[in-house]
Amino acid sequence: ISRIYSWSEFQVVERTFNYAIRKIGKIKIYACQFFINYPNYFSSYIQKIDSINNYSPHVVLVNGNNNLQSGRGAEYRAGVSLRYSKLFSYKKTFNGSKTVVIGSFSVRETNNLLKLTSKLGTVYFKNHPTVSLTSLKLSTNNDVKILDQDIYKIFPDTKIIIGTASGALLEAVACGISVIIIQNNDELLMNPLADFGKEKIWAEVTNEEDLVKSIDTLIRFREENITEIANISSWYKDNFFIEPTESNICNTFELYD
Numbered sequence: 001i002s003r004i005y006s007w008s009e010f011q012v013v014e015r016t017f018n019y020a021i022r023k024i025g026k027i028k029i030y031a032c033q034f035f036i037n038y039p040n041y042f043s044s045y046i047q048k049i050d051s052i053n054n055y056s057p058h059v060v061l062v063n064g065n066n067n068l069q070s071g072r073g074a075e076y077r078a079g080v081s082l083r084y085s086k087l088f089s090y091k092k093t094f095n096g097s098k099t100v101v102i103g104s105f106s107v108r109e110t111n112n113l114l115k116l117t118s119k120l121g122t123v124y125f126k127n128h129p130t131v132s133l134t135s136l137k138l139s140t141n142n143d144v145k146i147l148d149q150d151i152y153k154i155f156p157d158t159k160i161i162i163g164t165a166s167g168a169l170l171e172a173v174a175c176g177i178s179v180i181i182i183q184n185n186d187e188l189l190m191n192p193l194a195d196f197g198k199e200k201i202w203a204e205v206t207n208e209e210d211l212v213k214s215i216d217t218l219i220r221f222r223e224e225n226i227t228e229i230a231n232i233s234s235w236y237k238d239n240f241f242i243e244p245t246e247s248n249i250c251n252t253f254e255l256y257d
Contacts, residue, residue, distance in 0.1 A: 015055040031057035036167030048073040064240040092176040102163035165190035176233035197232040
C-alpha cells in the first residue's frame with residue numbers, strides 16, 4: 001500500500017488512524033473532504049499543530065477551490081465534487097414561483113424555520129432526510145405543502161429558498177436561486193455561503209419582520225438584475241464545486257495508465 005484515500009471530517013478517530021499510518025512512514029494519506037464545508041466546522045480544518053504531532057493527512061482534497069488552505073501543515077489540493085454531479089447538468093431558470101423552506105439536520109432549527117415562515121402564506125417544505133416529519137411542529141401552519149422530490153426537481157419552479165444549516169442552500173445559489181438564511185440567536189449560525197452576493201442573491205435574517213423585507217428585496221433585485229444574478233450563481237458554482245468528469249476524477253485520484 002502506497003496511498004490511502006479516506007473520507008475526512010478530521011475527527012478524533014481519523015487523527016488516531018493517521019498517526020498509526022504515518023508511524024509506518026511509507027504510506028501517503030489523502031483526506032477527501034468532498035462535502036460542503038462551513039467556516040465554523042473548526043475541527044475539519046488541518047492546523048500546523050496537527051502536522052507537528054504527526055496525525056494530519058499528507059494531502060487534503062477539497063470540494064472546490066474556495067476551500068483551499070495554505071500554511072496549515074498539510075498540502076491542500078482541489079478535488080472533485082462526487083456528490084454534486086446533478087449541479088453540472090442543471091439548466092438554470094429564473095421564472096420560479098414557489099417559496100420553499102428547506103429543513104436542516106437540527107429539529108430545533110427546523111422548527112424555528114417553520115415558526116418564522118408560518119405567516120408567509122403557502123410555502124413548500126423539503127425535510128432533511130435524517131429527520132422524521134413526526135418530530136416537527138408542522139401543525140402550526142396549515143399552508144405548508146410537503147415536497148419529497150430531489151432538490152434538483154424542486155429548483156426549477158422555486159423563486160426563493162429559506163433555510164439554515166443546509167448545504168442545499170449553497171447548491172441553490174449556484175443554480176441561480178435566491179436564498180435567505182435564518183439565524184437563531186440561540187444557536188451557532190451555520191452559513192455555507194461567502195460574502196459574495198450578499199443582499200443580492202442571499203441574505204441573513206433573525207425575525208419575521210426582517211424575513212418579509214428580505215424576501216421583497218431579493219425578489220426585486222433578481223427581477224431587475226437577472227444578468228448579475230446569473231453571474232453570481234456562476235461564481236459560486238465555479239468556486240465551490242468541481243465537475244466529476246472522468247478527467248477530473250483521474251487527476252484527483254492519480255489514476256494514470
